[in-house]
Amino acid sequence: DSGVTQTPKHLITATGQRVTLRCSPRSGDLSVYWYQQSLDQGLQFLIQYYNGEERAKGNILERFSAQQFPDLHSELNLSSLELGDSALYFCASSATFNSYEQYFGPGTRLTVT
Amino acid sequence: AQRVTQPEKLLSVFKGAPVELKCNYSYSGSPELFWYVQYSRQRLQLLLRHISRESIKGFTADLNKGETSFHLKKPFAQEEDSAMYYCALLVGSQGNLIFGKGTKLSVKP
Numbered sequence: 001d002s003g004v005t006q007t008p009k010h011l012i013t014a015t016g017q018r019v020t021l022r023c024s025p026r027s028g029d030l031s032v033y034w035y036q037q038s039l040d041q042g043l044q045f046l047i048q049y050y051n052g053e054e055r056a057k058g059n060i061l062e063r064f065s066a067q068q069f070p071d072l073h074s075e076l077n078l079s080s081l082e083l084g085d086s087a088l089y090f091c092a093s094s095a096t097f098n099s100y101e102q103y104f105g106p107g108t109r110l111t112v113t
Numbered sequence: 114a115q116r117v118t119q120p121e122k123l124l125s126v127f128k129g130a131p132v133e134l135k136c137n138y139s140y141s142g143s144p145e146l147f148w149y150v151q152y153s154r155q156r157l158q159l160l161l162r163h164i165s166r167e168s169i170k171g172f173t174a175d176l177n178k179g180e181t182s183f184h185l186k187k188p189f190a191q192e193e194d195s196a197m198y199y200c201a202l203l204v205g206s207q208g209n210l211i212f213g214k215g216t217k218l219s220v221k222p
Contacts, residue, residue, distance in 0.1 A: 003156075033209060042214035043157075043199060056209050090157065098208030100147055104157040 004105035006091050012111045018079040021108045025072055025093030031055070032074040033094070033102060034066055038087040049074055050097040081112045115140050117202050119213035126190050127221050134185040134216045136174075136200030145203040146183040147210070148174055152196045160185075160198070170194070190220045 005024045013019055025032050034046040036059075045058035049068035060066075063081075068074045078085060088109050092102035116139040126132055138144055148160040161169045163176040163183060174185045183200060200213040 031208070035212075043212040045209045045211065048209050050208075056204075058209060092157075094208075096208075098203070100145060100162055100203045100210070101159050102210065106156055 006105040021076040023074045023091030029093035031094045033092040035090040086112045117213040121216045123217045125219045132187045132190045136183045147201045149199040
């Protein structure tokens with residue numbers, strides 16, 4: 001599968017814990033975006049990386065951080081987890097840094113108990 | 114402030130009926146707008162963009178700058194159109210998309 005992949009599919013953890021979500025972009029795409037989808041807030045942009053560098057920041061909490069590695073995969077780190085962090089986290093990729101056509105991964109469902 | 118509003122959470126129509134999914138936006142610059150769709154158990158994917166002015170799967174959307182709207186329309190809905198539809202605004206300087214909260218379209222037989 002040459003599309004966007006995300007691991008794990010599901011994650012259940014307790015409040016106060018830290019987790020890492022992983023994303024591999026489509027082959028050849030340099031830009032990675034992270035989105036959070038919750039029932040009340042909808043799909044919200046968190047952060048974008050382009051070729052290893054942070055490009056844009058959205059509504060990302062200070063407890064959250066991300067990075068993009070030389071092989072272009074990206075990780076989203078969520079720490080001091082709260083119940084309200086339970087959501088679907090999507091990764092998307094695109095060829096350039098300002099592309100409207102973003103290819104989405106299947107998402108990681110995070111449940112904080 | 115940049116914002117995309119989809120006023121309807123759920124829209125239910127019968128097969129063959131016309132469909133209009135509403136989208137309004139707020140943006141100080143020149144807007145670039147898109148419709149994304151998520152079918153059941155599939156990934157979110159681009160449906161169409163306003164610049165191309167094309168019809169995809171029978172859907173069209175016209176940008177109305179005066180009314181700051183980008184409604185998605187289809188004259189005759191099909192059952193396979195049932196999905197979640199998201200209107201999105203590209204923040205050109207940053208390159209990220211701002212999504213509306215989505216409208217669930219249900220087409221009944």
